Amino acid sequence: MTKTPDSVVRSFIDQHEAAFLADLADWLRIPSVSADPQRAGEVRRSAEWLAAKLRETGFPVVEVWETDGLPAVFAEWPSGEAAAPTVLVYGHHDVQPAAREDGWDTDPFEPTTVGNRLYARGAADDKGQVFFHTLGLRAHLAGTGRSAPAVNLKLLIEGEEESGSPNFGALIRREADRLAADLVFVSDTGMWDGDTPTVCTGMRGKLDCQIDLAGPDSDIHSGSFGGAVPNPAATAAELAAALHDPDRRIAVPGFYDGAVELTEQERELFAKLPFDEQRWLATAKSHGTQGEAGFSTLERVWARPTAEVNGVWGGYTGPGTKTIVPAEAHLKLSFRLVAGQQPERIEQAIRDWVAARVPAGIRHTVRFGSITRPCLTPLDHPALRSTVRAMGRAFGQEILFTREGGSGPAADLQDVLGATVLFLGISIPSDGWHSINEKIELDLLRKGVETAAYLWGDLAENYR
Template structure:
């Protein structure tokens, strides 16, 4: 931070925290549920609220973008040029839509009437993702106040989606349509969290995803098992036998080429994962599971963060009602999903599944294989990437007792789930780094979603430090 600062970042944030919380409450009162068609007007009102707030903050360019099809929900774009000819360009991604609040009876306070209790702000969207996106507004104000600048040290762009909680169906086309305006050197995502209150961390990658369905047919209709059973193919039996071979005895996935080209964990990454205070017994209680199992040779955290998986999400067919119905069913169905890691391509996994089925499905069973879209690509930022190091320094400074003294150690995690981050990485051809401060207990998508106000303010502080660090870290 500049030596001629007239007001420190931390002091500015403390002095403006009350107004920040009140503004955030106003935004949280808007029920911007993208998955409910009846709330489309509220999603638009949310975009307009944010656009007005960004203009008032000082962003000279603020626009509301419609989806290419015109049938989707609005995205907010804002831009604030640095004015420095060599300044890097940073795009911040977040979303302003929220999950439905049902079941309402499980909320202790109304989901769209924000309430602060014991230092936590309760409301739908408090942590996912309005709170974590909004701390950037306070952060850029603190950055300007502390440095005396009239514009950020970086060329700052915001892209705030309105359909993330509905699967981002229009986001990739929107990125492609506006790729020139969104061009940047790095993307900062504030839609993740940290390990826990005492262990600040940053995410370095997210897994990809491809989902499929198998529809198998034996006889052309259900027939009597006493008359025909044991003498004709049963599609449920054949499908179950086939799916039992999806993993080998070491729980490796058996699709051809499934592991080709994947980015293996480095020894340093494995050591850093091991430094996290992971309580497997507590994790198993959260997982509602009696045991932790998985691919041989890897820890639980490595399996859920850095290894690809194949899961049978559902299987059905034949009679499933009360009592017995002794038939050989005509059809069997299964839903599968594959979580992917860096180096894997959804298209290649799709080809592998097609080849695997063609080789193993008995010739007397007719089947169809279908996929849910093109899949989501994984993303990963190497630990030595300069932008990731800037994130680490900014967080280490924000979470230190003295921001000008020794920085707090920041550990690294990954996300086992999937999101639109890979689209940002692929379309914009820029690395993705994560600045999130939500805690595991914040209850994303659940009743009584909340966010720790002190942590939000730490997020704003880290953002304020980040822009100057990135500007000097070319």
């Protein structure tokens, strides 16, 4: 396959950029807030708008997929090449709530360009990062002279991501045959900053639970009975304190089983990033670092499992004193997981750990929420190398690597489809996801378009 000429791609983007940005602005005007039941119709309107635009782009198959909640959009464009890999691009078209009175400088649903920045809710998260694929695909076709993409290209654009994706798992299981792919590209992430283009190579998983502890049948007098019966509030505090050993390793037996360790290459690549710990602390609104011994701050938040006490409560917390042994106490815990860890095994390990530490006379229950699995792209994966080459052509500089400390629905696609997950995003931290004055940098948006234009040809040539 002939390499797409960069000059042809850039010329095509130049010619169509204004119309592309006008279309994006039209989409951003639709307040597709999935968390607001009164705007369910707007989320549907957003899905239908995108479906029409994907048909206009050239996709021969475009469908609005219904769920038990809000609709998703599916599109497919076969390559026509027998050996072409199949790629699924994931993103979402719903957005966070936003109103001028929240502190926005402009109307969040009236896109406003100021210099190199486009301000609107969804500009970065995630409509802008979904939409750059449309112009990128057209530039790919113009640069290669093809009438269809070099890969079998599919899109799945969800409508409930900002509401926790409550129906996403059921949707992808229902449509697994239609979604079958070799690779999944998630365009719902970002880069280190505007001067340091990066590719994300993984997201942690998440497991959360609530531990309920019951002692006496009611609050009882601490003078009459304290010191002679177990105290559930004290037990809650003991459990929270016992979560970590002195090196801040998680003390639940078996918790680290299977966890993929950082390689020296990955540690060296993380260390190349221009990380300012004091600036990071300011962003974290914190006054010191703490974590597992032997790992840097970035390694701790990107590539190591964690256990956090999200809340502890029980007993009397009002003014003055109330000398009681409380009847009950509670903890909320959350665990971030890395590749190789099995959430179901960890659930059982936590249940066993709690049971072993709760004293006689304290009844307990452990309730777990939904599971989000971790995902990781190996650094030597051929599709990651293609992504780095495509970004390098677009940005004209070295591409470094990050991970995401948070969690997302990408791992659901990995588990159901058995496909490798990769990340392609051009947003930066200052874009203000979920905040007031959300924006996207127009020069970086263009780099996303250009990256997509180069990526599909590179994958077709080098994946197999």
